[in-house]
Amino acid sequence: xxTAPDHTPTMARMSWAERLSPYAPVLLIIGxxxxxxxxxxxxxSWLTLTVSGLAMGMMIFIMAxxxxxxFGLMDVINFGHGAFxxxxxxxxVSFLLMLEHMTGAPSLALNLxxxxxxxxxxxxxxxxxGWAFERVIVKPVYGxxxxxxxxxMGGLIVVEQLIIVLWGPEEIFITRPExxxxxxxxxxxxxxxxxxxxxxxxxxxxxxxxxxxxSTKIGLIVRAGVxxxxxxxxxxxxxxxxxxxxFLAGSALAGLGxxxxxxxxxxxxxxxxxxxxxxxxxxxxxxxxxxxxxxxIGALMVGLLQNYVAFLEPKVALISxxxxxxxxxxxxxxxxxxxxxxx
Amino acid sequence: MSDPILSLQGVNTNIAQYHxxxxxxxxxxxxxxxxxxxxxxxxKTTTLRTIIGHWRAHQGQVLFDGQDITRLPTPAIARLGIGxxxxxxxxFSDLSVEENMILAAVSGPIDSTRLEWLxxxxxxxxxxxxxDAGTLSGGQKQMLTIAxxxxxxRRLYLIDEPTKxxxxxxxxxxxxxxxxxxxxxxxxxxxxxxxxxxRALGDSANVMDDGRMIWSGQMQQLSTDADLQxxxxxxxxxxx
Numbered sequence: 001x002x003t004a005p006d007h008t009p010t011m012a013r014m015s016w017a018e019r020l021s022p023y024a025p026v027l028l029i030i031g032x033x034x035x036x037x038x039x040x041x042x043x044x045s046w047l048t049l050t051v052s053g054l055a056m057g058m059m060i061f062i063m064a065x066x067x068x069x070x071f072g073l074m075d076v077i078n079f080g081h082g083a084f085x086x087x088x089x090x091x092x093v094s095f096l097l098m099l100e101h102m103t104g105a106p107s108l109a110l111n112l113x114x115x116x117x118x119x120x121x122x123x124x125x126x127x128x129x130g131w132a133f134e135r136v137i138v139k140p141v142y143g144x145x146x147x148x149x150x151x152x153m154g155g156l157i158v159v160e161q162l163i164i165v166l167w168g169p170e171e172i173f174i175t176r177p178e179x180x181x182x183x184x185x186x187x188x189x190x191x192x193x194x195x196x197x198x199x200x201x202x203x204x205x206x207x208x209x210x211x212x213x214x215s216t217k218i219g220l221i222v223r224a225g226v227x228x229x230x231x232x233x234x235x236x237x238x239x240x241x242x243x244x245x246x247f248l249a250g251s252a253l254a255g256l257g258x259x260x261x262x263x264x265x266x267x268x269x270x271x272x273x274x275x276x277x278x279x280x281x282x283x284x285x286x287x288x289x290x291x292x293x294x295x296x297i298g299a300l301m302v303g304l305l306q307n308y309v310a311f312l313e314p315k316v317a318l319i320s321x322x323x324x325x326x327x328x329x330x331x332x333x334x335x336x337x338x339x340x341x342x343x
Numbered sequence: 344m345s346d347p348i349l350s351l352q353g354v355n356t357n358i359a360q361y362h363x364x365x366x367x368x369x370x371x372x373x374x375x376x377x378x379x380x381x382x383x384x385x386x387k388t389t390t391l392r393t394i395i396g397h398w399r400a401h402q403g404q405v406l407f408d409g410q411d412i413t414r415l416p417t418p419a420i421a422r423l424g425i426g427x428x429x430x431x432x433x434x435f436s437d438l439s440v441e442e443n444m445i446l447a448a449v450s451g452p453i454d455s456t457r458l459e460w461l462x463x464x465x466x467x468x469x470x471x472x473x474x475d476a477g478t479l480s481g482g483q484k485q486m487l488t489i490a491x492x493x494x495x496x497r498r499l500y501l502i503d504e505p506t507k508x509x510x511x512x513x514x515x516x517x518x519x520x521x522x523x524x525x526x527x528x529x530x531x532x533x534x535x536x537x538x539x540x541x542r543a544l545g546d547s548a549n550v551m552d553d554g555r556m557i558w559s560g561q562m563q564q565l566s567t568d569a570d571l572q573x574x575x576x577x578x579x580x581x582x583x
Contacts (some may be wrong), residue, residue, distance in 0.1 A: 220446050224435040231433030234395055235491075236421035236449040339437065 025297045025336040032301060036308045047189035049307045055195035057303025058202020059264060061296050063257030064280040065209060066250015072226035072290020072339055074243050076138055077145055080152035081254055081280065082273030083133070083159035084126040088255025089262035089272060090167055092122035093174050096263075103177040111177035115259075122259045123252040129159075130251025134244055156274060163270040171269045174262060198260055205253065206296050213292060222246060226290045226339055282321050286328045288335025297336060298328075348373045348499055348530045349394065354403035356386075356393045363389045365554035366403065371499065376521070376531045378545035378562055382577055386554040387534045388430050391501045394532075395427045396420045408498070422449065426492035430503040430534075434484050436477025440468055443476050447491035454495070461490045464520045482513035489520060500524065500531045506540055518543060542566040550575045 020027065033050060040046040067081045095118035096103055102114035137155045141147040175181070176194050183190040213219035221242055225232045229239050254273075261276065262268040283302055287294025302321050310317035328336060349371040356364040364386050371377045379387050392398045394405055396417035405413045412420050421427065435443050444453060462469040465486040471479060476487060485505060492500055505521070506514045518540050525531060525544065535541045541548070545562035558565075558575050565571055 217445065220438065220442050224438055224442075224446055227435050227437055228433055230397060230417075231429065231435070232446075233417040234397070234421055234427040234429070234433070235447055236418050237446075238416070238418045 025294065028336075029297060029300055029304070032304050032308075036304065039312060040308065044187065044189035045311065047187060048191060049311055050304065051189075051191050051195055051199065053304035053307035054300060055192075055198040055202075055264070055303070056307065057300035058199050058206075059257055059260045060276070060279050060283050060302060061202055061299035062205050062260065063254050063276060064283045064295050064299060065205075065292055066246070066253045067280060068284045068287065068290055068292065068295045069222065069226075069246050070243075070250050071284070073222060073229070073239075073246055074142065075145075076142070077148045078138065078152045079149055079277070080133065080137065080155040080159070081250075082275075082277040083156045084130060084251045084254035084273065085258040085261065085276055086163055086268075086270055086273035087129055087159060088122040088126045088258030089268045090163055090172075090258075090270075091125040091255070092118040092259030093172060093262055093268055094167075095121045096174060096177075103175075106178045108179040111179045115177060119256055119259050122255040126255025126258070127248045127252040130248045131244070133251070134247045138247070160270045160274065167270075169270075171267050173267050175266065176263050194263065198264065201256075201260065205256070206292075209292055218242070218245075279321065282325050286325055286335060288332075288338040290339035291335065291337040294335055294337035294339075346373070347371050348408055349532065350404075350406040351390070351394070352404045352406070354390075354393060354400045354405060356389055356398050356400050358389070358398060363398075363554050364393060364400070367551070367554070368556055369549055369559075371530060371532050372547065373530050374528045375546040376525050376533055376544050378541045378548040379532060379534045379551065380541060380548055380565075380576065381551035383536075385551045387551055388503055389554075390551070391427070391429075391503050391532070391534060394420075394501060395425065424498035426495075426497035426500045428488050428492045428500070428502040428505060430507070432484050432488040434476045434479075434488055436475060438476055439473055440476050440479070440487060441472050443487060443491055444468075444494055447494045450495060457494060457496075460523075461493060464523060465490055465516065482509050482516075485509060485513070485517065486520075489517065493520075493524060496529075498530065500529060500533075502531060503534045504536060505533075506535065506537045514540065538566075538572075 036050065037043070037046050040049065063081075063085055066084075067078060070076050070078055070081075096114060099114040099117060102110045105111070133155060137151055138148070141151050180194045180197060183192045184196075185191075211219075213223055221232060221237050221239075225237075225239050225242060233239050257276075258273065261272065265272070279302060283295055283298040286298035286301065287296070301324060305320050305324055306317055309320040332338065347370040349369075351367050351369040354364050354367040355362070367386070367390055369379075369390070379390065381387055389398060393400050394412075396412070396415060400413050403413070404411055407420070407423055407425070410423070412423065435446070438446070444458070448454070467479075467483045467486055468490055471483065476484065479487060485507075489502070489505055492502070502521070505517050509517065514537065521531065521533070521544055533541075533544065535544075542562065545566075548558075548560060548562040548565045549556055550558040550565070552575070558571075565575075
């Protein structure tokens, strides 16, 4: 017989504020989009800016998602993450330049195939590089934040110089594949085709990541490891292997982001990764270190805000992201979707 | 004692500059509940953490079923069939109760018969199956952490203070669960401050003080001898 107390919960009615609180970050995006609609005089401009902001946000998310997981899982601050963005862009663009007969043809299928080849090449290259980076640069400095910052920044500089050695010091201009040039018109607004593709790829990456993290055992191990790595090991899982896997995947995603970002800017430089790091860090901090969903929402907010503000008040655009970060941290000091850490 | 499942021989463990375990000898017999007793801060938790490999023994040997596991990494030790319930419970609060259990079933999908049994022992787990583990009460979290260790049959269970801070009704649930586990023939090494629980469950007892084992013998002998308790643990636990 069981004498344990009855554990059927008594449900209390929650106030609207309490019920909405978990969805607040998502509502914030909707609010931002609506605010844009009100502030921007023409609906077609608003639609153009919104798609552009979403595209930018998706690309930042792809670049930042690996960094947030690496930090969450192993407490490693990797200032060298931008190196994977640069290398991804250079490798991807090199492939695209080699496949000019495919990117120049006015066939969407050929264009997308060329892009796919470039993306896979870039991701393989950055994954391999991530593996080497983890072994040589990150592994010796586990548990030492200051050393991590110094040594990973050093790694970034070395990689930048290596890019200059291999590809030369000049910036490389790249035109988008033929079928992705120009814009389509929707409800009177011009929507750049490439941005729509970027939004699509970003969504696919986010949903795939979410599925892996929520519905597979490896995802459970990663989520549990972010919270309490010691206990995951005590259950019998080799967290070190999982971490190397996450580092590799994160590097590959940064490489993918690099290709997309390079095609978005239509020019690549050895320092592009370093430059995107500021946006990446803002997004990771806004989202809550270690949280993929937070990173996604943070990236979309940064992308949207930057585009709206640049249209309305170009001078303010420079500080809009920092301002957003300050505001979010005042509201939720651990980021929008804080990750629980057992210490 | 013939052929113990776990044996510590002269184990020394340092944590930073502190010399915590100072030559611990301990035998855990098969199919019995071995109690590890002693005041706070004498090294009971450190002993369990050294066995599972969270801390490393600087000297001495940990033998599991005859195999030297002193230098094995924690995951390898766990995979030999050791279930660990840490003092801080180690619940993954961002994961649901179900996800916590899926993770604990290391060798494959959860065995439904075993899960039914755990639900009958800890009904709260079934009620909150889909809820985030972080929203559970302290007692429910403790049930989850023990159920997690029990979801697969392990060759040895290391359980650190399962009744700490719990109400009497929950303590009896916990004690009954451990009794059922014991009746199935499990080998358990149990750290426990609640002397009533220790007396009810323990077959043999080991008392630690200052990082050493100061007494080993039958639980029955310790529980009936108030003078011995007074001498070993500084105060009569019976009177608590």
